[in-house]
Amino acid sequence: IVMTQTPLSLSVTPGQPASISCKSSQSLRHRDGKTYFYWYQQKPGQSPQLLIYEVSNRFSGVPDRFSGSGSGTDFTLKFSRVEAEDVGLYFCMQAVDYPFTFGPGTKVDI
Amino acid sequence: EVQLVESGGGLAQPGGSLRLSCVCSGFMFSGYEMNWVRQAPGKGLEWLSYINTRATTTYYADSVRGRFTISRDNAENSVFLQMNSLRAEDAAVYYCVRTSGPIIFDYWGQGTVVTVSS
Numbered sequence: 001i002v003m004t005q006t007p008l009s010l011s012v013t014p015g016q017p018a019s020i021s022c023k024s025s026q027s028l029r030h031r032d033g034k035t036y037f038y039w040y041q042q043k044p045g046q047s048p049q050l051l052i053y054e055v056s057n058r059f060s061g062v063p064d065r066f067s068g069s070g071s072g073t074d075f076t077l078k079f080s081r082v083e084a085e086d087v088g089l090y091f092c093m094q095a096v097d098y099p100f101t102f103g104p105g106t107k108v109d110i
Numbered sequence: 111e112v113q114l115v116e117s118g119g120g121l122a123q124p125g126g127s128l129r130l131s132c133v134c135s136g137f138m139f140s141g142y143e144m145n146w147v148r149q150a151p152g153k154g155l156e157w158l159s160y161i162n163t164r165a166t167t168t169y170y171a172d173s174v175r176g177r178f179t180i181s182r183d184n185a186e187n188s189v190f191l192q193m194n195s196l197r198a199e200d201a202a203v204y205y206c207v208r209t210s211g212p213i214i215f216d217y218w219g220q221g222t223v224v225t226v227s228s
Contacts, residue, residue, distance in 0.1 A: 034212065036212070036214070038214055038215070040155075040215070047205060047218040047219065047220055047221055048155065048205070048215075048218055049218065050213070050214075050215055050216050050217075053212070053213045053214065053216075054212060054213075059213070059216065091154065091155055093155075093157075093214070093215075095214040098160070098169045099157055099169070099171045099172070100157040100214070101157070102154055102155040102156070102157070103154070104154050105154045105155075
């Protein structure tokens with residue numbers, strides 16, 4: 001399954017909203033009814049961290065300014081208000097089938 | 111506190127071998143599935159391998175199948191990646207990553223760097 005992200009680079013203004021899109025080459029809805037789609041954040045010099053799981057569930061400790069939405073093959077990560085600490089790379093990933101595959105990443109800077 | 115600490119990276123010659131280790135703490139290791147993911151310099155993320163809780167099921171990416179082997183020792187709270195027949199394109203930061211049921215890759219290690227060069 002091929003994952004694509006747009007844009008690949010995003011320059012944002014603190015306090016303003018922003019969004020990243022991710023598309024998959026086939027539906028990520030499993031026969032069990034769940035959609036195995038994820039977002040990860042990688043801050044400069046750090047390991048990736050889970051932001052969103054199963055499309056729209058924020059992981060423990062993730063600020064509520066991050067939200068995920070979508071279904072099937074089209075997904076979006078939204079920032080209600082970008083903060084300076086949000087600078088980094090954002091990757092989408094599918095886990096509906098092996099091999100799990102990531103999008104190319106979106107670089108977010110201020 | 112959940113911790114995953116990788117080690118074993120370093121310089122290997124093309125065709126050589128390395129064995130990566132990941133020691134886990136802060137959770138009941140035997141109850142969690144584990145994975146290895148890598149990131150080549152300046153590149154994106156690539157899932158490599160998965161192992162279930164009892165080591166009865168493993169999966170591999172096509173790029174490493176037949177060359178890399180994942181294993182685990184629940185008594186030692188550790189997961190391993192034996193890497194043979196290394197190629198220049200295997201150079202990357204290798205991350206040990208936990209899966210918690212449907213929450214895929216919820217915790218990541220700090221990574222260990224593998225360089226492949228003659």
